[in-house]
Amino acid sequence: MFSCSNESHNDASGLVKVVLRNVGHQLLFLNQDSISIVKPVKKLDELKFQLSFEKSLVIHPDSLVYLVKYNFQKANLPQHYLVEVVQCEDNEVAYSYQMQQNREKSILPCGGRQLKRGCYLINIRFTKSIEADKSYSYSWLLYILLIGIFVGIMLFYFKLKAKFFPEEYSENYTSIGKYKFYPEQNKLIKEALEISLSKKECELLAVFISKPNQIIKREELSKKVWEDNGVFVGRSLDTYISKLRLKFKSDESVKIINIHGVGYKLEICN
Structure with a gap:
């Protein structure tokens, strides 16, 4: 018991x-x-x-x-x-x-x-x-x-x-090759991949998108991105351009080309 x-x-x-x-x-x-x-x-x-x-x-x-x-x-x-x-x-x-x-x-x-x-x-x-x-x-x-x-x-x-399925984004985006650029959220989206952008990277990319496949002078890029935003250092532009190139490295149709002594060009091959 x-x-x-x-x-x-x-x-x-x-x-x-x-x-x-x-x-x-x-x-x-x-x-x-x-x-x-x-x-x-x-x-x-x-x-x-x-x-x-x-x-x-x-x-x-x-x-x-x-x-x-x-x-x-x-x-x-x-x-x-x-x-x-x-x-x-x-x-x-x-x-x-x-x-x-x-x-x-x-x-x-x-x-x-x-x-x-x-x-x-x-x-x-x-x-x-x-x-x-x-x-x-x-x-x-x-x-x-x-x-x-x-x-x-x-x-x-x-x-x-x-x-693998990021949150819904607004419809305010621009297509860049295989990427979608969301300027308001400082992000690039490629399929299920989400890539964060710094404020300066976002501003530079916005300038490039406004003139795709066109040469933009260094002075214009520097003025639009750095004017009234602190001290501009000569190598700052080149540094941020290098960072942007890395963000687009998986898409060969998107290239940021250096025009020696003049500026840069965002080249998008359809």
Whole structure:
């Protein structure tokens, strides 16, 4: 009898840890954090567990109350518990509440006040014995696994999208060979590749685009880009021209040609 009772209690404790890890992942998801991890859930005593995080986060009490209640209900865990959000640096309780089966008897103070970003420990102490419905436990574990897989796939998708499909840009662009030049955003786009431009590079390119395939004198380039913008050094123009050439190196149809002793020409071969 003792062995069976002990095994049942271990199953319940294991389920609590799984559920609390899921709560932790959902809190990180609300913080738009898809990189840091939820640390292993600690069992402080028979009825008390501790949830902690690798990095600091913002905690919204309303969200915390909802996530704990929702996940506990899904796992058929007791609805009688005390939650404390503890500050790591001084072990002071930043927020706490008590939940009862009858919500009218629950104590939920200051729900709308956000806890600023910081390091927090979340302690959950059950005020009644933890006896989960074992017939439901395995289906809940499967549910957690499926949710975890779904969240993982979605995070992976958004990472790929952010990497290979840049955000939408305005229609105000100029085509330069295989590139699209967005002067308002200081960017060049070539297919899925995004290339940032400095302010000076952007201004120089704008001058070249205004006179494609035409020779532009050094004096004109210097005046339009550097006039009223600080001291002009003789080599500054040549330096920025070299930088622009590197940005277009993957497209042989676009060349910035040096006309010795005169200036430069942006040559675009159709």
